[in-house]
Amino acid sequence: MTHTDSAQARSALEGAHDLILSLMPQLDQLRSQVTIKGDDTPVTAADRLVQSELESYLRTQFTDLTFVGEEDEAGWDQEPAGWVAVVDPIDGTENFASSLPEWGTAVSIFTDGDHAASMITLPELGRKIISGDELRYGNSRITAFSSGISEELVQQIAETPQSRLFGAAVYNLYNVIIGRVRRFVNPVGAYSWDLLAGLQLALEHGCSVTVDGAPYSGHYLEPGITYRVDITR
Numbered sequence: 001m002t003h004t005d006s007a008q009a010r011s012a013l014e015g016a017h018d019l020i021l022s023l024m025p026q027l028d029q030l031r032s033q034v035t036i037k038g039d040d041t042p043v044t045a046a047d048r049l050v051q052s053e054l055e056s057y058l059r060t061q062f063t064d065l066t067f068v069g070e071e072d073e074a075g076w077d078q079e080p081a082g083w084v085a086v087v088d089p090i091d092g093t094e095n096f097a098s099s100l101p102e103w104g105t106a107v108s109i110f111t112d113g114d115h116a117a118s119m120i121t122l123p124e125l126g127r128k129i130i131s132g133d134e135l136r137y138g139n140s141r142i143t144a145f146s147s148g149i150s151e152e153l154v155q156q157i158a159e160t161p162q163s164r165l166f167g168a169a170v171y172n173l174y175n176v177i178i179g180r181v182r183r184f185v186n187p188v189g190a191y192s193w194d195l196l197a198g199l200q201l202a203l204e205h206g207c208s209v210t211v212d213g214a215p216y217s218g219h220y221l222e223p224g225i226t227y228r229v230d231i232t233r
Contacts, residue, residue, distance in 0.1 A: 006131070009109040009117035012061040013130050017121050019057055020105055023050060024123055034097050042093050047071055050089035050105060058085045062109075068223050070193045084110040086223070088193040092168025101125050104170035106197035115218050118197035120170045129177060129201050137205070137233065138179030144172040146186035153187050173198025176231050177205050183233070189226030196221055199229065208232045 026049065033045035051069045059065050062083035069087045085107060090096050092103030101124035108118040121128035129135065143160045145153055147167045157163045164181065166172055169190055176184040177198065199216055202209050209216040210230045221227060 005111050005114075005116050008061070009111075010130060010132050012058060012109065013107060013117055013119040015061070016054055016057060016107055017119060017128055017130070019053060020050065020121060020123055023053060031097050031099060042097055043071060044090070044093060044097055046096065047090045047093055051087060054087055054089060054105075054107065055085075058087075058107075068193065070191070081112055084220070086110070086193050086196050088170065088197075091170040091194055092166075095167050100167075102166050102171045103168050104174065106170045106173075106193065106195075108196040108200055110220055113220055115200050115220075118200040120174050120197050120201060122171060122174060127174060129174060131201065131204060135178055135205060140175075140180055140182045140233075142181040143183040143185060144175060144181045145184075146172070146188055146190065148186075148188035148190075150188050153185075156185060156187065169194040170198060173202065173231070176207060176233055177202050179233050181233075184229070184231045186229045189228050191226060192221035192223050195227060195229060199231070202231050206233075 027046040030044055030046035030049065034042050037043055048071055051071045055067045055069060064082050066080040066084045068084065071089060088106040090103055091106055096103040104120055104122040106120050109116040117131035119128065119130045142162045142164055144164045144166060145157055147165050172184040175181040199209055200218060203218055211227050
């Protein structure tokens with residue numbers, strides 16, 4: 001990984017953030033156009049618009065880009081070479097469709113298997129983090145949990161004095177990175193597009209990160225597989 005690669009990726013993510021903000025009036029009009037996917041999760045016309053627009057934009061920024069998006073229906077290369085973008089266009093779609101502001105977009109850029117830069121943005125809350133940003137950290141006692149329910153999650157919530165369920169991985173990841181929550185735990189599992197950007201930014205900002213019970217080193221996570229995560233500031 002070269003400094004030039006990182007700078008190129010960061011610049012592209014700044015542009016991606018500007019693109020998402022420019023789409024907000026359209027996205028607001030598309031909240032109610034909801035369909036249910038085969039896994040019983042919602043997708044809106046806004047999810048598909050953000051993904052399409054981000055893919056078109058990122059392909060202008062990187063040569064021979066492999067694009068991995070949540071709303072793709074095709075398979076992906078398990079170990080793609082060259083530039084790779086992993087995108088969750090709207091994470092927290094249930095929140096978004098309900099007009100709650102706790103949702104966001106995640107983009108992570110890799111080149112030849114090495115992380116180049118990542119972004120998580122919460123457009124309706126006016127918040128974002130891009131690789132290289134300097135942050136001030138809070139000091140929270142709260143543990144945030146994923147919203148997918150399992151017996152293990154219920155037990156952990158029962159044992160945690162200060163717990164929260166917000167319904168969006170990128171919102172949880174943003175909060176643990178900046179210290180608005182002390183810990184984020186997903187014992188059920190989420191996909192690479194939900195997690196990669198936040199995991200990379202958590203490492204960059206000094207958080208302790210485990211994936212499937214083992215320390216996370218920043219490696220590329222294959223799409224289509226769920227991963228359990230535990231992140232502590």
